Amino acid sequence: MVEYIRTMVKGDHEANDRIEAELDAQGWDNFPTLLGAVFYFSVNRRLSPKATAGEIMLFVAEMRAAAPSGSQIDPTAAEKLVRAALDPSIDISVEPQMVGRIQGMTILHILSNPEVTDQDLETLLANSVDASNQA
Amino acid sequence: MTASVGDVVAQLRAVLESLDAAVVTALRAQADADQAKAHFTEVATGTDHSKIRAAVTASQTASEKVARYARLLAKANESLTIYLNTIAPGSAPTHQASDGTAPSGERLVAEAENASSGVAAFLRRQVKKADDTQDTLKQVEQAVTTGLKELLREYKEGPGPTANTTATTSPGADTQVARPTVDHPVAGVVMAVGAVAVGTKGLWNMIKKRRERKHDEDQARDGRVHPDDGEGGSRSQRSD
Numbered sequence: 622m623v624e625y626i627r628t629m630v631k632g633d634h635e636a637n638d639r640i641e642a643e644l645d646a647q648g649w650d651n652f653p654t655l656l657g658a659v660f661y662f663s664v665n666r667r668l669s670p671k672a673t674a675g676e677i678m679l680f681v682a683e684m685r686a687a688a689p690s691g692s693q694i695d696p697t698a699a700e701k702l703v704r705a706a707l708d709p710s711i712d713i714s715v716e717p718q719m720v721g722r723i724q725g726m727t728i729l730h731i732l733s734n735p736e737v738t739d740q741d742l743e744t745l746l747a748n749s750v751d752a753s754n755q756a
Numbered sequence: 757m758t759a760s761v762g763d764v765v766a767q768l769r770a771v772l773e774s775l776d777a778a779v780v781t782a783l784r785a786q787a788d789a790d791q792a793k794a795h796f797t798e799v800a801t802g803t804d805h806s807k808i809r810a811a812v813t814a815s816q817t818a819s820e821k822v823a824r825y826a827r828l829l830a831k832a833n834e835s836l837t838i839y840l841n842t843i844a845p846g847s848a849p850t851h852q853a854s855d856g857t858a859p860s861g862e863r864l865v866a867e868a869e870n871a872s873s874g875v876a877a878f879l880r881r882q883v884k885k886a887d888d889t890q891d892t893l894k895q896v897e898q899a900v901t902t903g904l905k906e907l908l909r910e911y912k913e914g915p916g917p918t919a920n921t922t923a924t925t926s927p928g929a930d931t932q933v934a935r936p937t938v939d940h941p942v943a944g945v946v947m948a949v950g951a952v953a954v955g956t957k958g959l960w961n962m963i964k965k966r967r968e969r970k971h972d973e974d975q976a977r978d979g980r981v982h983p984d985d986g987e988g989g990s991r992s993q994r995s996d
Contacts, residue, residue, distance in 0.1 A: 629908060634912050637908070637912075641905065641908075649897065649898070650897070651897075652897065652900075652901055653882070653896075653897050653900040653901065654879055654882070654883070656900065656904065657878065657879050657882045658875055658878075658879060661874070661878045661879070662875065665874070674830070675783070675826070675827070678779060678783045678830075679783045679786065679787060681783075682783040682784035682786070682787050683784075683787045685784060686784055686787050686788060686791075688911075689910055689911055689914030690914065691910050691914045692907060692910040692911065692914060696777075697776055705878065705881065706878055709874065709877045709878070709881075712881070713881045713882055713884075716899075717896045717897075717899035717900045717903065718899045718900065718902055718903035718906075719903060720882075720899075720900050720903060721899065721900040721901060721902060721903025721904035721905075721906075721907070722903040722904065722906065722907045724900075724904065725903070725904040725907040725908060729911065748875075749875075752875040752876065752879065753879070755876065756876060756879040756880070756883070
């Protein structure tokens, strides 16, 4: 499953489609946990735990501006989910399908940045796999 | 028609949601202005042309003004939330961290939990949320996966990044304001402010009608008690 996220971040659409078909056949059990872990580490890589509401709003706005025109997310839900990754007192009250969209867009926006090296990506993915295995 | 507290709260909540959307739109416009400034600055390298320098300055000014606008909207949002929770406690979500107040025991525990294993705490909350829903855990997992796959399809097939702006926060069903898609972030800001104005105007009209009705009732009562004291005439000229 981690290969699915790796190809997603690297923009290798062909490999990503192939892995998606394999996972559709095998099952996606526990995938949201891995996705959640990658989302958590990505957000904490980009934003400080003390990020203000305005900084989070700006981050979400940047992310939406960088997305393809047809891809929309609920900005209020996105701010809430990002905040939840920074602040453990925030409840996660976002509809599951929107969680998938927001976490995907956030991961793509942060990890596709050229400043993120292959080594950075591998370390982050390895930490995410560990965290999801322990969850 | 009598405007109940519930009606006023519903109107205020619609205004609050519009303000939320306006803040997001403004910040997005700021991000676009920052990006424009970066592009102009890059283009301006090695040239001293006055028009390019003017473009850099203008985009910088736009960024600063939109940022100020966003801060003011956020402040308005915060004040309205406090007011709404005063007249109807718990009716407005408080999505700002409560800085300046003593942390609750729950918060201290949560912070300790975060320090030891933030990711584990986050994943636990994610699973707990799934447990709290009426759907099974399997259904929730499928929904999350579907959301991601759907998004990736859009990235694979869709056009590149754009400055297209649409306020996606929707007000309550009884006060919904239609928001057409706009192609320019600044136009988006203006439209979002327009939506706020429409919501505020509705609230204003409601309060005004209530005051007028009360005024008429007062006049009728005063007319019965003091028919010749002239108070009614001066009151009728008072402006709210």
